[in-house]
């Protein structure tokens with residue numbers, strides 16, 4: 182450009198305009214949280230890295246937009262390039278709980294009664310988190326009906342075992358759709374009836390938590406058995422849970438049962454992230470634009486309000502969800518554009534967001 186001197190933009194200016202931009206969930210400055218890194222200025226071209234607190238950040242686009250707007254306000258800026266990465270924070274330690282080395286956040290998925298879709302939610306949330314780029318594991322602790330192997334296409338497989346230098350057994354998780362998987366089903370066979378009681382149950386659960394080579398995980402999802410029995414107690418008292426999610430359907434009975442679950446978590450000092458309403462409405466396969474409230478509407482919302490918990494998500498009842506489960510290809514994987522897959526993805530983001538906020542505040 183003839184005659185005009187190009188203004189030199191300083192790194193300081195970039196950080197100054199970014200300082201007022203907040204992480205909307207944490208309500209704190211991105212700069213102060215250390216989320217802005219590697220600021221680089223080449224003439225009028227600015228680039229930097231935005232380090233989110235979870236790869237499944239629900240507000241990614243909004244934060245990037247806010248950052249760009251702030252930087253473009255500086256005189257002389259011609260382009261802004263934002264590279265987005267994530268570093269998931271580790272859940273807070275809890276007294277008398279033993280964490281799993283390398284595992285940052287352990288999230289329990291529970292339900293008051295069976296058949297409400299707890300396993301379906303666990304596997305689809307796990308797959309959605311993995312799709313976002315997170316490192317994810319799932320522990321199928323539903324000792325009475327371990328369905329995770331079936332739903333993740335790993336039925337009939339066995340977990341490899343190796344021995345450490347002291348001769349102790351170390352289990353290797355299986356792996357599919359980006360998720361490390363451990364299930365009671367890999368150990369005893371899915372159709373083998375087993376009565377788990379007292380010390381045997383406790384030691385089996387502890388083995389699956391602490392004798393598995395989980396590696397580095399951002400999220401370990403635990404699919405709990407339904408109800409509030411011994412297995413649930415052992416799990417909640419062993420590991421420092423980042424939070425529990427309660428899955429319910431809109432029916433009144435299911436809702437009543439959720440209340441018991443909530444009380445159990447509260448008594449054990451486990452933070453409850455909120456309620457998930459599954460089978461909220463039916464989407465017919467021949468008319469995907471329609472919605473039918475089969476089990477009445479607003480139940481999940483009402484319960485969430487009564488229990489003082491957030492409603493984390495409402496999931497449709499759709500035939501491909503069940504078919505995907507039976508075929509061993511979760512809907513989040515098989516049909517990522519379907520209404521259900523989108524609802525699972527959104528749910529996974531909401532859970533990840535809440536877990537990160539809890540870890541950092």
Ligand SMILES: Nc1ncnc2c1ncn2[C@@H]1O[C@H](COP(=O)(O)OP(=O)(O)OP(=O)(O)O)[C@@H](O)[C@H]1O
Nearest residue numbers: 295296297298299300301326497498499502503506
């Ligand atoms: N949103 C949905 N749409 C269609 N089918 C669903 C949905 N959620 C769950 N199902 C189906 O309902 C059945 C029960 O679901 P699932 O096994 O996930 O429940 P659960 O609560 O884990 O049961 P349990 O713990 O008693 O074994 C499965 O066949 C599953 O595919």
